[in-house]
Amino acid sequence: MTFLQKVKNFVRSRSIHVAYVDVGSCNGCDIEVLACLSPRYDIEQYGIFVHNNPREADILLVIGAYTPGWEEKLRGLWEKIPPPKAAIAIGNCPISGCLFARPHTLVDPPVAKHIPIAAQVPGCPPRPTEILSAILSVAPAIFADYEVKTK
Amino acid sequence: MAISLVAYIREFARWEWARKFLAARTAPLVIPPYFRNYPELTGKTCTHHLFCMMACPAPGAIDVIRTPEGWQPRIHIGHCIRCGLCVEACPNGVLSSGRILESMFRDNTRLSFSFxxxxxxxxxxxxxxxxxxxxxxxxxxxxxxxxxxxxxxxxxxxxxxxxxxxxxxxxxxxxxxxxxxxxxxxxxxxxxxxxxxxxxxxx
Missing domain, CATH: 3.30.70.20 (Alpha-Beta Plaits)
Incomplete structure (x- = not known):
């Protein structure tokens, strides 16, 4: 591994830009992502910055059970993110649909059918601790040696 | 003036201070013991009344399966919303989560079903x-x-x-x-x- 690659790995593990998208949830998980920004959990001390612009993001947090309004939109949003990138499903909704996965509803979970999901954080809602540790464990694993892997 | 300046520089030139300033983190993020997490088995015998499945508000979150040891509830992570109703509904205390069982025993409360x-x-x-x-x-x-x-x-x-x-x-x-x-x-x-x-x- 070259020295430049080492520097890149170091920087990428300490500077993670996060965008979040709510594809139809009850807002409970949005509040937990917001709680990560609060002084108690303080997501920015780990170098994670919630930027909410897919063009500048490294990690996409997907929240919600995928309502029909997001067809064709979520895929485009995912393709706007420059590689290396990863999507994390936050909460039960993107995994199984949670309470919304009942007969006669329009939701179309899991979100993994529509975009590739790197990690799932179950819970309704998950604790901010669990969201934080998922981001911190997924990001270095995916972003380390990116240039070597894609060569 | 000069003395205070020297004291000031001496205070902030210390290695411990610099390390603390640059690498400080909040306390390790742990899940507190009173958190109502996913229900766990206590080891008591399940009598297959299925009250846990009836009380569960999330589709597909809990089922009771037959194992060689007898009936056993099984929690599906990704469906379970950690509401703790199955823990409260169980007449035998097969499941436990957080402090639900303790507080139920202390307050002498129970969930009753009617249909x-x-x-x-x-x-x-x-x-x-x-x-x-x-x-x-x-x-x-x-x-x-x-x-x-x-x-x-x-x-x-x-x-x-x-x-x-x-x-x-x-x-x-x-x-x-x-x-x-x-x-x-x-x-x-x-x-x-x-x-x-x-x-x-x-x-």
């Missing part, structure tokens, strides 16, 4: 699938005929005048078999959960 069967007579077409499928009916009258007609009135559900009639709703166990077998979505079972304080009899 209400609602038949939409405009939708009911009198096929009798519900009455035939009902496991309670099967215990009372094993000879029940194909169309749901029977001679006895002790049944939970019975067909008379071409419509489904609910005769003894207190016998219902809330299994929702009738609801699943109805071709027309005419029958629905409501499970009413009630938190009771200091119950005289244990179900």
């Amino acid at each position: 209400k069967i609602d038949v939409d007579l405009d939708k009911c077409m009198g096929c009798g699938n519900c009455a035939v499928a009902c496991p309670v009916n099967k215990l009372i009258d094993a000879q029940m005929s194909h169309g749901g007609r029977a001679s006895t009135d002790d049944l939970l559900l019975k067909l008379s005048d071409g419509k489904c009639r609910v005769l003894h709703v207190e016998k219902c166990t809330g299994c929702k078999t009738c609801e699943h077998h109805c071709p027309n979505e005419a029958i629905s079972v409501a499970r009413l959960l009630e938190a009771v304080h200091a119950p005289e009899e244990v179900p």
Whole structure:
């Protein structure tokens, strides 16, 4: 591994830009992502910055059970993110649909059918601790040696 | 002035201070013990009353499976919403989560179940699938005929005048078999959960 690659790995593990998208949830998980920004959990001390612009993001947090309004939109949003990138499903909704996965509803979970999901954080809602540790464990694993892997 | 400046520089040139300033983190993120996490097995014997499955508000979050050791509830992570209702509903204390069992014991509370069967007579077409499928009916009258007609009135559900009639709703166990077998979505079972304080009899 070259020295430049080492520097890149170091920087990428300490500077993670996060965008979040709510594809139809009850807002409970949005509040937990917001709680990560609060002084108690303080997501920015780990170098994670919630930027909410897919063009500048490294990690996409997907929240919600995928309502029909997001067809064709979520895929485009995912393709706007420059590689290396990863999507994390936050909460039960993107995994199984949670309470919304009942007969006669329009939701179309899991979100993994529509975009590739790197990690799932179950819970309704998950604790901010669990969201934080998922981001911190997924990001270095995916972003380390990116240039070597894609060569 | 000069002395205070020297003291100032000396204070902030220390290695410990610089390290603390650059690498400080909040306390390690741990999940507190009182957090109501996913229910865990306590090791007590499950009697297959299925109250946990009835109380569960999330589809597909809990089921009770048969293992070589006996019946055993199984939590599906990704479906479970960690509400703790299964822990409260279990009459035997098979599951535990956070401090739910302790507080239930301290406050002497319990969840009690009752069931209400609602038949939409405009939708009911009198096929009798519900009455035939009902496991309670099967215990009372094993000879029940194909169309749901029977001679006895002790049944939970019975067909008379071409419509489904609910005769003894207190016998219902809330299994929702009738609801699943109805071709027309005419029958629905409501499970009413009630938190009771200091119950005289244990179900």
